[in-house]
Amino acid sequence: MNIELILFGAFALLTLLSAGTVIFARSPINSAMALVSTFFFLAGLYVLLWAHTVAILQVMVYAGAIMVLFLFVIMLLNLGESPTRGKPTLARLVGGAATVGLLVVLGIVLLKLPGGAPPTMSAATQASFGTMATLGQTIFTQWLLPFEAVSLLLLVAMVGAVVVAKSRI
């Protein structure tokens, strides 16, 4: 047992536990709080995958900005506790069963993948892999147009959110 495997196990277990809390919590506030902790544990997993930059983005954008937006809306709407599950309608039962089936199929397929540790990288790749400099260089040389398109998308989303949520323009 090496330390990386232990860390992975701990983070994976905590991620699944808090994801389960997101689904089964009674009040939406509890769901949102469990979602924040899920994002933090996922950031830990990203660091284990040498994706430091994405881990930082995860904490700043997801656990910071998006969750503040969620909490703001929950508190604005002032919702009380709601039953976790209402009447088990046919559609809901079929949906839940289909999800479990999907998990079984995915598990069977993924267990057939060749296992073993990930291939080792060269020392030069290893030193620069996942750093902010490498990521920025890749985005601003090969992915410049998609990057600008995403900035436009965020602008459109911002304007659209204001237009939709405002009662009268």
Added chain:
Amino acid sequence: MVPIPYYLLLAAALFCMGMFGVMVRRNALVVFMCVELMLNAANLTFLAFARMHGDVIGHVSAFFVIAVAASEAAIGLAIVIAVFRSRGSVLVEDLRTMKH
């Protein structure tokens, strides 16, 4: 070193949990949170494959997914507010018609 299939299995489990929440929960806000779980499962898969191939393109994809998730949350929550204002409920079962 953690084998890559472990990460893929975890991502599959997370995705299915998110999908289960989307199917089963009635509160639209919790449904949105479950969509975020599914997007994070996709990110985990991207990063696992990036680590496997030693290529940062997976990181760029995860970056774009995070940006799209941010705009999805903004628009989705604005729609929830608009629906709550017109109907006084955020339960997805109450949204049967597109009309007021």
